[in-house]
Amino acid sequence: MHPAQTTVLLAEGAGAMRQALASQLEGAGFARVLQARDGLRALQILRSEPVQVVVADLDMPVHSGLEVLEALRAEPRLAGLPFLLMSGSLDRAAAAKAIQLGIDDLLIKPFTTRRLLERMQRVLTRGAAPPAAEPAPEGDGTADRATLLVVDDTPDNLQLMAGLFRDRFKVKVAQNGEKALSICQSDAPPDVILLDVMMPGMDGFEVARRLREHHTSEYMPIIFVTAITDEMARHKGLSLGAIDYVFKPIDPELLKLRVSNLMVYVEHRKQLQKDMDLLRENAQLRAEVQRLSSDLLRLQTTVDA
Structure with missing residues (x-):
C-alpha cells in the first residue's frame, strides 16, 4: 500500500x-x-x-x-x-x-x-x-565505531575534547545549539553528546529540552560539560535528562572514563533492538513451519481418503 x-x-x-x-x-x-x-x-x-x-x-x-x-x-x-x-x-x-x-x-x-x-x-x-539491521555505511573503516558529538561555542574547547576521543570514536562537532539539534535529529545521529551550557542563541539546557521531544534523540545520553558550577544549574541539567554534569576545566582521563561507561549503555540498547528482531523472526518462522505442517497433514489426509 x-x-x-x-x-x-x-x-x-x-x-x-x-x-x-x-x-x-x-x-x-x-x-x-x-x-x-x-x-x-x-x-x-x-x-x-x-x-x-x-x-x-x-x-x-x-x-x-x-x-x-x-x-x-x-x-x-x-x-x-x-x-x-x-x-x-x-x-x-x-x-x-x-x-x-x-x-x-x-x-x-x-x-x-x-x-x-x-x-x-x-x-x-x-x-x-x-x-534486517541497518546497513553500515561504507567509508574509512570507522563505520563500526560509536559516534560522539561535541557541542561548544569555543573552537579551542571543541578541538581539545574532540582530540580526546578521535582514537576510539567517530567524532562530530557543533558550535551552536541549532547545529547540534540538526545533527542529533538526522538519520545519522550520534550515540552520546558532550554539551556545553553557555552558548549564544540557544543554550545547552534548551538543546537538551528539545532533544527529549524528538524520537531520534529522546534517549540520547547527554553529558553537560560546563564552567557553570553552582548546584542549581547542575540540578537543572540532570532534571533535563542528562546522565552526567562535568565542570570545566575538565579532567581528560575522567571524562574519557565517563564516556566509555556510557557507550556500554548505548551498545546495550542497540543489542536490544537486534534481540527483539530475532525474537519476532523466530516466531514468524515457527508459525510458518506450523502452517506448512498443517498443510501437509491435510494433503496426506486427502490422499489417504
Missing part, C-alpha cells in the same frame, strides 16, 4: 513527541495521520475511523500500547490491522506477549525517521521479509 493511500493512527502520550512523529509521517507522504494521546482515545479512533496502520507507544496513560494491541486482536474487524509498537523500556516478557498477539514490528527507542519509515513500508507490504 502506498503512503499516499494510507491513514496512520499515531498513539503517543507525550505531546511534543507525538507532534514530531506526526510531522515526520506527514512529510513522508502519508495521506492522514490521526493522533491519540492515550490508549483509550486510540481505541475510540480505531472503532470509528478507517485506519490502515497503527504506530503506538508502549507506555501510554489509560491503556498501554500492549493493551491496545490486545484489544484490537480480540475484535474481528480490527484483528488484522498492522501494528508497530514503540518502546524505550521493553522487556523480554512484554516483547514475548506482543509477538504472541501478532505484533507486526517492535521499535526500540531511539530510532531514526528512516528506520521508522522502512519498517512501516515492510509492514504495509504483506509477506515482506523480517526487518
